[in-house]
Amino acid sequence: MSRRARILVINPNSSVAVTEAIDTALTPLRLSAGPEIVVARLEQGPIGIASQRDADSVILPLADWVKRDDADAFVLACFSDPGLHTVREAAGGRPVMGIAEWGLLRALTMGERFGIIALSPASIRRQQRYVRQMGIDGRYAGSTAVDAMAADTASPAMRDRLIAAGACLVRERGADVVVLGCAGMASHRRAVEEAIRRPVVEPTQQAVAVAISALLLKDS
Known part of the structure; x- marks a missing residue:
């Protein structure tokens, strides 16, 4: 009997709360006939990816982890997509998905202008750079920060701030699609969507x- 395929979803920060939020959000994708989905955190990583230095600091540990792991595919569950191309090299041809890359590409199919809920002003700078590098800045309405750390975002207390940020993107920036700019925000998606009606x-x-x-x- 062939081995069941496995997807390893890596949270590059060390926050247990963020990792648990990611794991819960993936429940609808755990299909009986589909690949196994495993969520893990980089225990030696920072508590949150708050700066470019934080993002750069996890690149080599992520690449080393992916190189030695036998998973069939990998997902980097941080909106900075830290070390995406380096990790792809380490994966030796196995799929490696960055959540920012795929979240933004999905947003392009759902509306004309997307906005991003960011953690902080520093996050906004990285998002602006990434959107420009992807060549999709003409569809970018902007980002609005909630001034939080990644570990804070899974808390129910964060929901009103996320809703306010999403409403601001719609009302003031003209966004018709909103992207959650941190993996820890996962549990709030439906509530934000219902509140902002986008x-x-x-x-x-x-x-x-x-x-x-x-x-x-792969083998079809």
């Missing part, structure tokens, strides 16, 4: 869905 993209779900498709279609 589609809301949870990027880890999107990246894992693409990884599932890649594995299911």
